[in-house]
Amino acid sequence: MGTAVTADGAGRRELAPGAVHVPGWLTMAQQQELVAACRGWARGPAPIRHTKLPRGGVMSVQTVCIGWHWQPYAYTRTADDVNGARVAPFPHWMVELGRRALVDAYQDETAGDGYTPDTALINFYDGQAKLGMHQDKEERSGAPVVSLSIGDTCVFRFGNTETRSKPYTDVELVSGDLFVFGGASRFAYHGVPKVYPGTGDPATGLAGGRLNITMRATGLNG
Template sequence: MGEVAPGVVHVPGWLDVERRRGLVAACRRWAAHGPGARAARLPRGGQMSVETVCLGWHWIPYRYSRTRDDQDGSAVLPLPTWLADLGREAVAAAYDDPAAGAGYRPDIALVNFYGADSRMGMHQDRDEAADDPVVSLSLGAACVFRIGNTENRGRPYTDLVLDSGDLVVFGRENRLAYHGVPRMVPSFAVEDIGLPEGRINITLRVSGLQD
């Protein structure tokens, strides 16, 4: 475990193999529900290279809704209690603070499916109305995760290689740090967790929103 910057903690291999398998199976179920995963279209016309399924609240650049307004308008899937519990466990482990974990109440999960050529540009998670930490769980193929500063997309930033099972939590003074995935790392071996290719990233967040 290492603090990359104030409030940013990387815990390699935090998820054991059985948990990884269970999460991959759950992600596949969520992606098969209703309209399924979608590559969001940005307001200026660009389309993201990752496909996303949302739980709790549906993210549409750059807002949240209880319905999948950019798909078929159906209700978003609920965030399972067990996944919120996993988020609390993650915050407690990353910050070595059981009280911080107990107080964490995520009500959003973004499940991102990365192909071999997928990327995620530098951005801030600022569509939430709360400043609670973001929990990021990695499954499958490795990637380079870039965590930057809170002012702009440029330097200073730190590049981490995230492997299957890794946990990253970022919050506190770096809750609004720019971050992204500039490239995948396909050369890393991946154990059999039901995901023979590609990467899944689950991010848990607290919306601070009301219906």
């Protein structure tokens, strides 16, 4: 059985303690700005790629990183598995966006105080891409993860902190949605079992597919 879900009148839903879905959080203008920024980061200095896994597999999503470069299962400043280039810096306007996301998700004016994300993993899903259940646990910080969706609708599966299997809750994330998970849910397993092609609005600047931007605080120095 799934986890309990609570909702308020604005559509905000708390799927588990610390895990909050806020539909339609990004304006169209913000989505357009993020698509343009992501398109630039995808070109480099460390370009978007299908990440190779340690056992020889390749992820179906394409990923580009800013601030820190992620590869299974560590962060580095340079994209050693791509071209060795230092990744693009994490911009301050993204820090401010992350702080506002926490304030709105947790409905607490102090929720963003001290939150300083320093990396983002930007995943692009075509119609066939999926992401298996996993934890975001390479960070040395327990600060919340801020996730933004643009483009095609997906099924987001949000689970528990102990196992990849049930209990979990499936929720549809559409373009402009915000999802935050922190506190007791910070290390919950989660994944994307399905994307619905053709459901996004081309007005975002994304003709097809889904962009997912996850901001994190690594807790690393250097």
